[in-house]
Amino acid sequence: MASDSMRDRLYTTEAIVLSRLDYGEADRILTLFTPSRGKLNAIAKGARRPKSRAGPHLDFLARCSLQLARGRELDVVTSAETVEAHEGLRADLAAFGHGCHLAEVVRHLTRDRQEHRSVYELLAGSLTLLNDGVDPWPVTRHFELAALSAFGYQPELYQCLNCRQPIEAVPNAFSAQLGGIVCPRCRTIDPGAMPLSVNAQKYLRTLDRAGLSTAARLRPSEQERVEVESVLGTYLRTVAERDLSSLTILRSLTAGTDQFPDKSRPATTAAVWPEDDRSSVR
Ligand SMILES: [Zn+2]
Numbered sequence: 001m002a003s004d005s006m007r008d009r010l011y012t013t014e015a016i017v018l019s020r021l022d023y024g025e026a027d028r029i030l031t032l033f034t035p036s037r038g039k040l041n042a043i044a045k046g047a048r049r050p051k052s053r054a055g056p057h058l059d060f061l062a063r064c065s066l067q068l069a070r071g072r073e074l075d076v077v078t079s080a081e082t083v084e085a086h087e088g089l090r091a092d093l094a095a096f097g098h099g100c101h102l103a104e105v106v107r108h109l110t111r112d113r114q115e116h117r118s119v120y121e122l123l124a125g126s127l128t129l130l131n132d133g134v135d136p137w138p139v140t141r142h143f144e145l146a147a148l149s150a151f152g153y154q155p156e157l158y159q160c161l162n163c164r165q166p167i168e169a170v171p172n173a174f175s176a177q178l179g180g181i182v183c184p185r186c187r188t189i190d191p192g193a194m195p196l197s198v199n200a201q202k203y204l205r206t207l208d209r210a211g212l213s214t215a216a217r218l219r220p221s222e223q224e225r226v227e228v229e230s231v232l233g234t235y236l237r238t239v240a241e242r243d244l245s246s247l248t249i250l251r252s253l254t255a256g257t258d259q260f261p262d263k264s265r266p267a268t269t270a271a272v273w274p275e276d277d278r279s280s281v282r
Contacts, residue, residue, distance in 0.1 A: 010067060016032070017058055030043070035121070039106065043071070054080035056082075062085050084128065126140070141228055142212060158205075172184065176194070194234065199221065
């Protein structure tokens with residue numbers, strides 16, 4: 001059987017760089033998220049050479065327009081142009097950390113080459129807001145909830161997962177194992193269920209119904225933030241069946257600093273950042 005000609009193997013796509021890893025002398029292996037081909041791995045040959053034409057367009061979290069050739073194991077980047085460089089993310093540690101987290105959510109919750117166009121558009125829109133200096137917290141929680149739902153893990157927020165009665169406006173609990181809210185009568189079916197105040201439940205429902213731009217304008221209280229972040233983070237980890245390293249990083253960064261981001265401590269960032277992500281920080 002004759003092999004495909006080079007021309008038959010070429011395709012063009014937009015993509016967001018979810019991770020990148022130095023490979024060999026001058027190459028980079030990229031994990032890309034694309035609108036119609038989902039997540040895929042590709043190699044950019046010579047991308048680390050100073051004169052590489054594609055290299056500068058393939059920064060971590062950049063949105064780019066690519067031509068690739070289908071390969072046996074990895075597709076090969078043959079040309080790249082920047083759509084949005086997201087330079088602002090590299091100047092703001094909090095925005096960058098949240099951007100890393102969004103990329104990790106996609107990396108861990110999607111299988112290779114599964115189309116998730118709505119998540120692609122949401123990721124692109126969320127990165128733009130983070131880049132523009134919008135409060136990263138509501139943008140990130142909205143993305144988590146929307147991505148969980150799009151990937152088939154929508155948490156139940158409106159009726160008890162056990163007795164199926166509508167959730168009443170009282171303190172209930174969130175079961176990460178079962179994937180949603182349980183009422184006070186049924187709470188014992190999951191001893192690990194986390195308490196959830198009425199306001200935190202309202203905020204979750206608002207987040208669930210809101211579009212990205214509305215969600216970005218919401219101003220939850222500190223208590224609501226603590227509860228909602230804990231519930232969504234635990235549920236994400238349960239779904240992904242592993243700790244998302246970026247969540248741990250964000251927590252360790254915020255734990256010891258009263259002013260966040262603390263740009264006076266670049267060494268801390270370098271020490272906790274994953275190798276592939278750190279390589280793209282300028
Ligand atoms: Zn119940």
